[in-house]
Amino acid sequence: MTATLTRADVASAASQKRRRRAPGWLAVVPLLAFTAVAFGLPAVAMLNGAFTVKDPSSGVSSYTASNLSDSLQGPYLTALVGSVKLSALSALIAAVLGLLLAQAVVSSRSRALREAVLTASGVLANFGGVPLAFAFVATLGNAGVLTTHLHLTDHGWNLYSFWGLVLVYLYFLIPLMVLTITPALDGLRTQWREAARNNGATGVQYWRFVALPVLAPSLLGGLVLLFGSAFAAYATAAAMVGSAVPLVTLQIADAISGNVLVGQENVALALSLDMVLVAGLVMAVYLPLQRRSARWLDA
Structure with missing residues (x-):
């Protein structure tokens, strides 16, 4: 009985620990979202444009390292x-x-x-x-x-x-x-x-x-x-x-x-x-x- 209670206590403590950690992870989500929008999207656009060339006559874009x-x-x-x-x-x-x-x-x-x-x-x-x-x-x-x-x-x-x-x-x-x-x-x-x-x-x-x-x-x-x-x-x-x-x-x-x-x-x-x-x-x-x-x- 004591062993059973001990295992139950350990499981309860682990569950409480996970619940305490959840708000911490959730608090980081807005920062990660802001970083992705403010830095990630411009970086992706810059990389895409740096390797993109648009043909003046046809208007078709292609990827190249000429830029x-x-x-x-x-x-x-x-x-x-x-x-x-x-x-x-x-x-x-x-x-x-x-x-x-x-x-x-x-x-x-x-x-x-x-x-x-x-x-x-x-x-x-x-x-x-x-x-x-x-x-x-x-x-x-x-x-x-x-x-x-x-x-x-x-x-x-x-x-x-x-x-x-x-x-x-x-x-x-x-x-x-x-x-x-x-x-x-x-x-x-x-x-x-x-x-x-x-x-x-x-x-x-x-x-x-x-x-x-x-x-x-x-x-x-x-x-x-x-x-x-x-x-x-x-x-x-x-x-x-x-x-x-x-x-x-x-x-x-x-x-x-x-x-x-x-x-x-x-x-x-x-x-x-x-x-x-x-x-x-x-x-x-x-x-x-x-x-x-x-x-x-x-x-």
Whole structure:
């Protein structure tokens, strides 16, 4: 009898456990449905269009890889390479400057300074698009306030160029790097510096052999994140330089607006697929690095 009651109790407990789990699964259904509609359907449409070509004369659509091959040739390839160069250079400069600024904030004894810098970084990291372009045009454009007062044009300054766009991108990439790397800098143990000092290590040696190896995953992860943010930026470049600097996002906008050859209307979708693949590679590098950094700093 006791054994029978025990089995009954176990079955009852298992049934109650299943009933408790059911609401949890049901709560996830709306999120999965939203993800499928908001991300799944556009992704399927992009893939379908990227591999679809419509015959101009007959109007018949067929599947082919010609759109992808066209997206990796001529001006499209130039734009893709230009976006990669711009994003990589901007991300590298922002990573170095952001690391130095974050270290200055972390090592400062002023709590008000730390909170002010982190708050400003949170705002500036999300400030972009047309307002950012207008602010720089009004300040450093050909007729900008600083350009006029400092006679920057006489020294060869041109905001509407590759390096001008790099400067504008640094405006929101450096704060983003500060937000990304500050938690990692906070995770550096004071005991590590003291142990290095007790063993005769200088400050440079501590950073070279202790701090930087520990921070390397976070630094590389932050660099990848900055690259992805710069690579996906569109509105700022479109409002400021137009077609003066070849970028893949601008090429996609031209293709969507109909500025393509007949029969190549889906090249924009192929270019979008190229960007998704690059972004996928970026995230594939970023996520493992972030997990490795978390294991080091939380240990």
